[in-house]
Amino acid sequence: MATSRQARRIAGRAGFYLLVLFIALYTLFPFYWAIVSSLREGQALFSTDLLPRDPTLANYVGVFAEQPFARNILNSVIVATSVVLLSLALSVTAAYALGRIDFRGRGFLLAVILAVSMFPQVAVLSGLFELVRLMGLYNNLASLVLSYLIFTLPFTVWVLTTFMRELPKELEEAAIVDGATPFVTLTKVFLPLMGPAMVTTGLLAFIAAWNEFLFALTFTLANEQRTVPVAIALITGASQYELPWGRVMAASVTVTVPLIVLVLVFQRRIVAGLTAGAVKG
Amino acid sequence: MTAAAERSAPAVEVVRARPGRIEQGRRKAAFWFLLPTVTALLLVAGWPLARTVWLGFTDARLGGTEEARFVGLTNFVYMLQDPAWWQAAKVTLLFAGASVALETVIGMVIALALNAHFRGRGLLRAAVLVPWAIPTVISAQMWGWMYHDLYGIINVVLQGLGIIDQNVAWLADPTTSLWAMVAVDVWKTTPFMALLILAALQTLPHEIYEAAKVDGVSPIRAFFQITLPLIRPALMVAIVFRALDALRMFDLAYVLAGGNPATATLSVYARQQLVDFQDVGFGSAASTLLVLLIGIITAILLTAGKVRLSADR
Helix, strand or coil: CHHHHHHHHHHHHHHHHHHHHHHHHHHHHHHHHHHHHHCCCHHHHHCCCCCCCCCCCHHHHHHHHHCCHHHHHHHHHHHHHHHHHHHHHHHHHHHHHHHHCCCCCHHHHHHHHHHHHHCCHHHHHHHHHHHHHHCCCCCCHHHHHHHHHHHHHHHHHHHHHHHHHHCCHHHHHHHHHCCCCHHHHHHHHHHHHCHHHHHHHHHHHHHHHHHCCHHHHHHCCCHHHCCHHHHHHCCCCCCCCCCCHHHHHHHHHHHHHHHHHHHHHCHHHHHHHHHHHCCCC | CCHHHHHCHHHHHCCCCCCCHHHHHHHHHHHHHHHHHHHHHHHHHHHHHHHHHHHCCECCCCCCHHHCCECCCHHHHHHHCCHHHHHHHHHHHHHHHHHHHHHHHHHHHHHHHHHCCCCCHHHHHHHHHHHHHCCHHHHHHHHHHHCCCCCCHHHHHHHHCCCCCCCCCCCCCCCCHHHHHHHHHHHHHHHHHHHHHHHHHCCCCHHHHHHHHHCCCCHHHHHHHHHHHHHHHHHHHHHHHHHHHHHCCCHHHHHHHCCCCCCCCHHHHHHHHHHHCCCHHHHHHHHHHHHHHHHHHHHHHHHHCCCCCCCCC
C-alpha cells in the first residue's frame, strides 16, 4: 500500500517535471532556432542540426552593411523614448486627479480612457493620416510619436492611477493639513514615491511603442525613416522571391536580445504592472 | 482591474469627509491636471476617429480628402456585397475565437504549473516571459522561417515523426494558413494570459484547499468547483482583453502571409482599401464597421460573462 502510494507520488512528480520541461521547450525553442539560424549562411542555413556547425557572424555584419539597420534602431529608440517620456509627463497629473480626487464624471473618464486603449488602431488610420499630412509630418518620426500616444497615454494613465490609489491616504492628509496645494502635494509628496511605478509603466509603454507596426508602416516611406519592426518585416534580399532568412534572423535576434534582458531584469515589476493594467504590453 | 486595484478601494475615500473650500480647490485642480491628457487624447484619438467615421460616408481618395463628396451608405452597401469582406470577417472571428480559447486553456495549465512549489520555478517564469518580450513582427518572421515549405524545421520534425509524409506549405495552403497564424498568436500571447491567471491564483486562500483535502476532494474536482469559480472574474477580464486585441489583429497577418485572403483579417482588409487601393472612403467605412463589430462582440462578452469592467471603484 505504502509503496504503491509512493510510486504514484514519484510518477506524479515525474509527470509534473515533464510538463515543466515541455513548457520551457515550447516557449524557448522558436527563439533558440532563430539564434541558431542567424549563425548560419549559405547552404548551412538549410541544415536542421540543433547546434550550428562553424557558426558565422556574416548575417550580423550583412544586415548592418546592406540595410540602414543601425538607423532603424536609432529611429525606434528615439520614437519609443520620446513617446514614453511624453506619456509619463502627461499622465502623472491625470493619474493623480483620477486616483486621488473625487469629482463627478471620474468613472466615465476612466472608462473612456480604457476604451481608447482597446479600440482597433485601424479605426483612426484615415483620420490620423489626414492629420499627419495636415501637420506636414508624413514620413517624419514625429508622426509616430504623435500617433503612438493613442495607446501609450491611456495605458500609462490607467496603470499610474492604479498605483496612485495604493498609496496610503495619511500622506495626503498630512499635506492638506499643512496647507499644501494639490500641485505641491503631487510633486513633493507623491512624485518621489512613484519612481518604481513610473519605471515599470514606462518600460511596458516602451515595449508597446517599440513593437508598433501599423502606424509605422503607414506613416513612413523611406528606408531611413523606418522603425525596427517595419525594417524587419520589409527586409529584401538579392532576389525578390526569396527572403534572406539568415539576415532576417540576425536582425531579429539583435533587437530582441536587449528586450529580453530588460524584461528578465525587471520581471517582478513587469508582472505587477501587467496585472495592474491588464492591458497588453 | 485585479487584486491590486481591489485592495486599494478604500483609498478612494480620501478626504471625502471634509468638503468645502479645500475639496473645491482639489476639484478645480483635477480639471487642470486632466486637461493636457484629455486634450492630447481628443487630438490623437477623438478627432481622427470622428474623421474616419465621416470619411466612411464619402468617396474620399488618398490624394486629397478635402474634395470628398457625401455618398451616404454607398460604401457600406458595396462592402456587404464584397465576398472579400465576408471572408475577412470569417477569418477575424475564427482567429479571435480559436486563439483566445487555446490561450485560455494553455495559459491556465502554465499558470497552475507556475503556482506549484518546485525547484526552478523562477526559471520557468522567466522562460514563459520570453515569447511575450518578442515583438509580434519578429515572432511572425521567426515562425515564418520555421514554417518554410522546403527548409522549415516544422516540416522536418513532423516528417521525422511520421505525422506528414511530404512537405506542407503551411502559409500558402489555404487549409492550413489560418491555423498556422493561430499557432503563432497562441505562442506569443499565452504568457500574458498565464501571468494574469497566475496573479488571480495567488490571491486564493490556502485554507480552502486544505479543507478540501481533508474532505477527500480530488484535485481535479477542487479545480473545477473551487479554483475556477473563484478566479472567474479575473479570468473573464483577461479573456475580454485578449479578445479585443485578437479582433483588431493586423501585424501578424500582414507579415506572416502578406495579403493572402485566407489569412487577411478585417484590419488588413481595411488598410488594403485605404492605402493600397487609395480608396479612403471605402477603407474608412471598413474601419467603422470593424469598430461596430468589436463593440457588439464586447457587449455580448461582457453581458454573457457577467463582467463588471467597473473602471471606478
